[in-house]
Amino acid sequence: MLRSRLINLPKTVKRNISTNIPALQKATDPIQQLFLDKLREYKSKSTGGKLVDAGPEILKEHQSEIDKLNVQYGGDKGVDMTQFPQFKFVDPAVDVGSVDKK
Structure with a gap:
């Protein structure tokens, strides 16, 4: 019955549905089930967005690496590096008097 409904679908949709069906079912392999449990x-x-099971020394090292990257890419204290930079383009002043008129 499902196959008769899939005949009218494009090939890419058929392929995506057929590859996702096993992922939606419960794992039959105990190793696969253990992997899925660990992922959950x-x-x-x-x-x-915090590190999982990180001790104080790992958090300190992480912060020092973030600080090094901030200094390397122009971040300073008080600069939010998560914001996209704001660009301001100013047109240069053109001296019309020096243009040669013919």
Whole structure:
């Protein structure tokens, strides 16, 4: 029944549906199930974009690397490096008197 409905779909849609169906089902392999459980556990721990299970020495090293990158790419204290830079283009003044009139 599903195959008869898929006959009218483009080939790329058929391919995407057929490759995603096994991913939507429950894992039958115990190793695969363990992997999926670990992914779900990691997802639940990684809230707010923070490092997962990081000790104080890892956080200190992470902050020092961020500080080095900020200095290298022009960030200073008080500069928000997550914002896109604002560009201001000013047209140069043109001296019309020096243009040769013919």
